[in-house]
Amino acid sequence: MKRRVVTLLLVLGAVLGIGAPALADGAQSGADIHVAQSLGDRDLTVIIRRVAEVPGPVHVDVVTHAGTAPGELTLTLRAAGAPSSTTKVVLGATPGFHAGQLHVDRPGPWELAVDEATIPFVVPALVPSPWENATYGGFIAAGLLLLAALVLAVFGKPVLALVPTAGVVAAVAVGVTAALLSPSIPPVAAPGTQLDPTFDNVTNPYERTSITDFSRPPVNMVPRMEDGDLVLSLTDGSSGRPVDDLLVHDSAFVHLVVVSPSGHLRHLHPVRTAPGEYRARLRDPERGVHAVAAEIARRGGGVQLLRSGVDVAGSAVAVPHDGKAETAVEIREAGRPSTITAKFGERDLQPWLGMLGHMIVVGPMTGSAAEAPIWAHVHSMIPPVPGMPDKPDESVAAYGPDVPFTYSFPLPGRYLVWIQVERDYSVVTVPQVVDVPAAKGVASK
Amino acid sequence: MKRSAVAVVAGVLAVLAAVVVLWPRGVEARPHLAESGGLRFELTPTSTRSGSNEFDLRITDRSGNAADGDVTVEPAMPQMGHALAPITAAPQAPGRYRVMGVDLFMAGQWEITVSLRSERVVIPLLLT
Structure with a gap:
């Protein structure tokens, strides 16, 4: 009897040891969302921090930059158009981080309104994958079956005990197979980046679709001026409908570069004010035709460059850039x-839009910038830090000094x-003129 | 006694099999070949992991004679739209060059353009 009890205890220990979840994937669900917003006269970065639990709080940081007017912003979270929580963030006079807290009650597509700007984003659901379920289920079943086999064996039914023993082998095989193969199972199409997010596909992300090509048609951009604001109307190149599926890429929905007739550059991040409508304020504009170029990424992949021009009624005085840096040019x-x-x-230097520096190239210049054949960013x-999926935000002022x-x-x-970098929460723009010689008899590619 | 010996042998075999199956494998650093109009390029990276790297280059003409001249290496990562500054390769011996201090900071698909005079090849390099 004593021997039986000892055997029972030993096997129970083994069962509990196996049953403990040891094979969990350290899955990251989502990351912080950084969106640069040129909201009225303010240049802001809105950071929606990773949502840890649902229902639960959403932490939003509003980063102000040098020259941002102090004041108050109203943040509102909406799901399917219905406001669910709202808060006010007071912007101080010194540039930096200003925190606000909101609340989500379910996973799915949400919209954060910052005054009149709206930022669509997805609150992911924490759903265990089917292979995780198979792994845990396999090991738990193995444990229970081992217990059954033990009880049968201890109470004198060794032949009957063979049945649950076979079950143990099968269950362990299922668990081990699922655990070993899970890294090589291709990921499913992500709602929000590849598929249009809905409350259904966010809460059930492992349902496979038959779609293999997620890319979408090109976009037409029509710029116009409205009360000192540059308004972009984005329409689908195939259907003519408003384009409302822009992804946050390089920390903005739209990277808008506007070059004035005298060569003054603005790098703006228009706010979404309606489906397919984005707007940004042009402060102290110059008179004349401005070259406009917008970089966007639609859901489904691929970045597009849209170029156009817009006639601006402004003053005749050109504003020069005051950024200075020594440049080594080869x-x-x-x-x-x-x-x-x-x-x-x-x-x-601080990271700006997730990068150490940006260089906008327009040329070769024969007439106006709007006619230049090459436009590059x-x-x-x-350098990425291994094991850190979140990019450093603007509070890390430790980069540079050389920006190659x-x-x-x-x-x-x-x-x-x-060349544009950020220092002391202020974007420094350094203009430069470059003369490129022609290739001398060298095979071009 | 005999039974326990069998069990031990079976256990050792199982562990060996598991080690063989589960041993982590990277992509092996092997030479990459590319040919242009008149030259043969052979590039061997020291590592197939992201980070600081070095390349060994062997450049010969079509008949196997060592080539000479200034060799430039231009690494780029098309997926990220990122190019690194060109690096001049250091000659070691006729037809042999070494490229040091190549900082391929990200895992993924890189394109290494190697040029000697007007001959140019593009060698894809996958880093893990």
Whole structure:
């Protein structure tokens, strides 16, 4: 009898050891969403922090920059058009982070309204994957069957005990197979980035679809001026309907670059005010035709560059850029990689739009910027830190001082180049003119 | 006694099989070949992981004679739309070059363009 009890205890220990969840995937559900917003006269970055539990709080940080007017913003969360929670964030006079807290009651597609700007985003549901269920289910079943086999064996039914023993082998096989194969199972199409998010597919993300190509048609952009605001109307190139599926890429829905007739550059992030309508304020505009270029990414993949021009009624006085940096320039002939390194002296640059620096290239200049054949946006990246899926936000002022760019100017000629970095919550724009020589008898590609 | 010996042998076999099946495998650093109009390029990276890397280059003409001249290496990551500054390869011996301090900071598909005079090849490199 004593031996039986000892055996029973030993096997129970083994069962509990196996049954403990040891094979969990450290799955990240979502990440912080950083969206740059040119809201009225303010340049803001809205950070929607990862939602840890649903229902639960949503932490929103509003980052103000140098020159942002103090005041109050109203943040409202909406699901399917119905407001669910609202809060006010008071913006101080010093640039930095201003926190607000809202509340979500269910996973799914949500919309954060910041005054008149709206930011659609997805609150993911924490759903265990089918292979996780198979792994845990297999090991739990193995434990229970082992217990049954033990009880039968201890109470003198060794032949009957063989049946649950076979079950143990089968259940362990299921669990081990699911655990081993799960890394190689292709991911399902994500609601929000590939599929239009709905409350159904967010709460049941492992349902497979028959779609294999998620890409969508190109977009038409029509810019117009309205009360000092540049308003972009985005319509689908195939159906003519408003485009309301823009993804946040490089921390903004739309990267809008506007170049004035005198060569003044603005890098704006229009706010969404209606489906397919984005607007940004042009402060102290110059008179004349401005070149407009917008970088967008639609749901389903692929970034598009939309170029246009808009006539602005402004003053005749051009505003020069005041950003200064020493630049080391090594220009090669057209088609070969040239390098431009801006040296900012001190190691205190902040990430702007998730990058160390941005370089806008327009040229070769023969007439106005709107007619230039080449329009490029080059990045200087922040080296990724392994194991850190979230990018550092603007509070980390520890990058630089050298900001290198490599770009192969495709055509010879004179280019206008602007280098942009962030320091002290202020965007520094350094203009530069680059002359690219023609290729001398070298195979171009 | 005999039974326990069988059990031990079976256990050892099972562990060995598990080690063979589950041993983590990276992509092996093997030479990548590419040919242009008149030259043969052979690029061998020291590592197939992201991070700082070095390349060994062997460049010969079609008949196997060592090529000479200035060799430039231009790494780029098309998926991220990112290019690195070109690096000049250091000659080691006739037809042999070494490229040091290549900071391929991200895992994924890289494109290494190698050029000697007007001859250019593009060598894809997958980093894990």
